[in-house]
Amino acid sequence: METVYDWVTVGIFVGLAVLFLQRSSEDESRDKVHHYLPPAVGCAVANYLGNEGYMLVSVALLVGVLAYINFVLKPFTASDPGAS
Structure with a gap:
């Protein structure tokens, strides 16, 4: 990890991974695994x-x-769409 791009893209990817793990532990899934592919590939290409x-x-x-x-x-967004 030598450049700013390394740090920024890894930071975004880590946030993406945390979001995926947090949402995968919910009772009802809001998104699918393939929804995370475009930003993950985008981070790699941007880096x-x-x-x-x-x-x-x-x-x-x-x-x-x-x-x-x-x-x-x-x-x-809140995990419950009806929540305020």
Whole structure:
């Protein structure tokens, strides 16, 4: 782990793994395993591109990964949709 891209992508991936583990322990599953594949692959590609010197593309991809996590996986919503 030598670059900023290594740290940022691993941090996002760890958060993604924690979200998956937390949700997999719920009684009713809100999402499937394949929903986590695009952001995981996005982190790997963004890390590679960042390490190769394609900074703008890497940052844009990381923003896309975070947007996907926020809008598709919805990590900041209550576990019970009826809860306020």
